[in-house]
Amino acid sequence: MTTAMASTALPRFAWRTGGSASIEIDAPAEFVYDRIADVTRTGERSLEVRSAQWLPGAAPGAVGARFRGRNRWGVARWSRVCEVVEADCGRRFAFRTVPERIDFTRKDSTTWGYTISSRDGRVVVTHDYQIVKMPVPVYRHLLALLFPHHRDMRPHIEHTLRALRAELEATPATR
Numbered sequence: 001m002t003t004a005m006a007s008t009a010l011p012r013f014a015w016r017t018g019g020s021a022s023i024e025i026d027a028p029a030e031f032v033y034d035r036i037a038d039v040t041r042t043g044e045r046s047l048e049v050r051s052a053q054w055l056p057g058a059a060p061g062a063v064g065a066r067f068r069g070r071n072r073w074g075v076a077r078w079s080r081v082c083e084v085v086e087a088d089c090g091r092r093f094a095f096r097t098v099p100e101r102i103d104f105t106r107k108d109s110t111t112w113g114y115t116i117s118s119r120d121g122r123v124v125v126t127h128d129y130q131i132v133k134m135p136v137p138v139y140r141h142l143l144a145l146l147f148p149h150h151r152d153m154r155p156h157i158e159h160t161l162r163a164l165r166a167e168l169e170a171t172p173a174t175r
Contacts, residue, residue, distance in 0.1 A: 010151055015140070019154040020128035023161040027168040029090040029116045029123050035168060036114045036125075037061040037093045039069070039082075045163035047156050048073050055081070063087050066098070073147060080106065091116055099133055109133040125164065127157040 010016060025032055035041065038061070039052040051070045058065040065084045071077065086094035094113030100106040108131065115126045135143055143150055 014151065015131065015134065015144070016152040016154070017134070018128070018130040019152065019157070020126050021154055021158045021161055022124055022126040023158075023165055024119065024122045024124055025165045025168055027123060027171075029118070032116055032123055032125060032164075032168060033090045033093060033114075035164065036116075037087065037089075039067050039095070042069070045160050045167065047159050052082075058084075061087055061093075067095075073149075076146065082112075085111065086113065096132070104136050105139055107133065108135040125161060127161050129153050129157060 040054070042049045043051045048071045049069050050072050052067050054060040055066040055068060060067075061084065063084050063086065067082055068079050069082055070079045081098045081100075082095045083098050084093070084095045086092050092113065092115050094111055096111040097106075097109050099109045110129055110131045113128050113130075115128070117124050117126070134140060149156060
C-alpha cells in the first residue's frame with residue numbers, strides 16, 4: 001500500500017485535520033467508482049460505519065444527494081447526515097458530514113473523498129479526509145478520550161482501502 005502516513009505520535013488532545021492513503025486495485029476505474037459511490041455498501045468495508053441510506057432529494061450519488069450514515073464503535077452508536085460534494089464518474093467521489101445548527105455534538109464537518117487514477121496500467125485509489133470544521137473544544141476533548149482513533153483517521157482509511165481492494169478483486173465482474 002502506498003500511503004502518506006507518518007509514524008509521528010500526536011500530543012494527547014491534538015487532532016490530525018487531514019490525511020490520505022492510496023492503494024492499487026486490479027479493476028476498471030468505472031467499476032471502482034460505482035462501488036465507492038454506492039454508499040449503501042460502505043458498512044461492508046468500514047471499521048466504524050455500519051450502514052448508510054440515501055435520503056429523499058437529489059439522485060443517489062449525484063452532487064447534493066444526502067444520506068444518513070449509521071456508525072458504531074464499541075458500545076457507542078451515532079448517525080450523521082452526509083452530502084455528496086463531488087461526483088466525477090471514474091475519477092472522484094467525495095462527501096461531507098453536514099454540520100447541525102442546534103446539536104453541539106454535530107457542529108463539526110469532515111470531507112471524505114476518493115480519487116481514482118492510473119499508474120502502470122493499474123487503478124490507484126486514494127482515500128482522503130479533511131476536517132473542515134472541528135468539533136467544539138469541550139466536545140473535542142471528550143472525543144479524544146472516548147475515540148482516540150478519531151484524532152488520526154489514516155489507519156481507518158487504510159483498512160477501508162484494503163477491504164475495498166479485496167472486495168473488488170474477488171468480484172468476477174472486474175475481470
